Structures are given as structure tokens and as C-alpha cells.
Amino acid sequence: MFVIVDIAGQQFKVEKGKSYFVHRLPNEVGTNVAFDKVLLLYNDSDIQVGTPLLEGISVDTKVLEHLKGDKVIVFKKKRRKGYRVKNGHRQCFTKILVENITLGGVGEQPAPKKKATKKAVVEPPVEEIVEQPVEVVVEETENIN
Numbered sequence: 792m793f794v795i796v797d798i799a800g801q802q803f804k805v806e807k808g809k810s811y812f813v814h815r816l817p818n819e820v821g822t823n824v825a826f827d828k829v830l831l832l833y834n835d836s837d838i839q840v841g842t843p844l845l846e847g848i849s850v851d852t853k854v855l856e857h858l859k860g861d862k863v864i865v866f867k868k869k870r871r872k873g874y875r876v877k878n879g880h881r882q883c884f885t886k887i888l889v890e891n892i893t894l895g896g897v898g899e900q901p902a903p904k905k906k907a908t909k910k911a912v913v914e915p916p917v918e919e920i921v922e923q924p925v926e927v928v929v930e931e932t933e934n935i936n
Contacts, residue, residue: 792835794892796850797828805850805889815883818854824887826850832894851891860884 793806799814818824827849832839839845859881867876 792892793833794829794848794850795831796826797830798826798887802830805892807889807892810855810886810888812860812884812886814885815857816854816885816887818885820854820856822854823890824852824854825893826852834894847895849893850889851893852887852889855886855888857883857885 793804795802795804798811799816801814803811803813805811816824827844829845829848829850830841830843832845832848860883862879862881865878865880867878868874
């Protein structure tokens with residue numbers, strides 16, 4: 792089972808028991824955080840897609856640590872002008888662990904969807920086309936010589 796959830800403005804495909812790096816969260820290390828912006832749920836070949844969100848489903852996570860990513864070098868240059876600028880930064884991340892995916896508020900399974908049945912469309916009978924003889928009229932023109 793997995794869900795696609797919106798965390799800090801980004802969408803992540805998360806599963807129970809796995810850890811993920813997300814943009815820096817304001818929570819302290821060791822605290823529990825619940826995310827309820829669930830966009831999609833895949834549960835044993837049952838797919839539920841929200842419009843835009845699914846109600847009653849949340850992802851319970853625990854903040855493991857705050858850290859910085861690898862350094863990213865930004866180098867700008869304009870040729871023949873002597874213009875060179877080198878900057879860099881390290882993005883701040885938070886490592887979270889998905890502890891539980893709660894369905895329906897208390898861990899219950901969502902009600903199965905009823906499949907829509909297609910109604911048989913009865914077409915009115917098509918009238919038979921009766922071929923009518925076509926008269927061909929040929930007019931003769933005078934020949935002027």
C-alpha cells in the first residue's frame with residue numbers, strides 16, 4: 792500500500808516504514824507530524840484518486856533529523872568581459888520516517904466503491920430504405936454546322 796501525499800509543497804509517494812528527505816519542516820527532532828493532504832491511495836489493487844484531496848486519510852510521520860544537502864555550485868560568466876561570479880548553497884532538509892497510514896480516521900478500511908453499471912441503450916429500429924427507380928432524362932441539343 793502506498794499514498795501520494797503533499798508535504799511542504801511537494802508530492803511524495805510514501806510507504807509505511809520508509810524514510811524520506813523533505814524540505815525543512817519547523818518541527819523539532821523526535822516529534823510526530825501528520826499530513827492529511829493525500830492525493831492518491833493505492834491499496835491492494837484498489838486505487839482511489841482525490842478531487843483534489845482524499846478525505847479521512849492521513850500519513851503519520853516522525854521527524855528523525857534536520858540536515859543539509861550537498862553543496863550546489865552556481866557559476867556565472869560572461870565571455871570577454873572579465874565577469875565571473877561563483878556562489879554556492881546547501882539546501883536544508885528534514886528526514887522523516889513514515890510510521891503509519893491511517894485510513895478513515897481510525898485505521899479502518901474505506902468502503903469499497905460501487906462500480907457503475909452501463910445501461911443498455913436501445914436504439915429505435917431503422918426504417919428500411921426502399922430503392923425507387925430513378926428516371927434519366929437526356930435532352931438532345933441541335934447541332935449547328
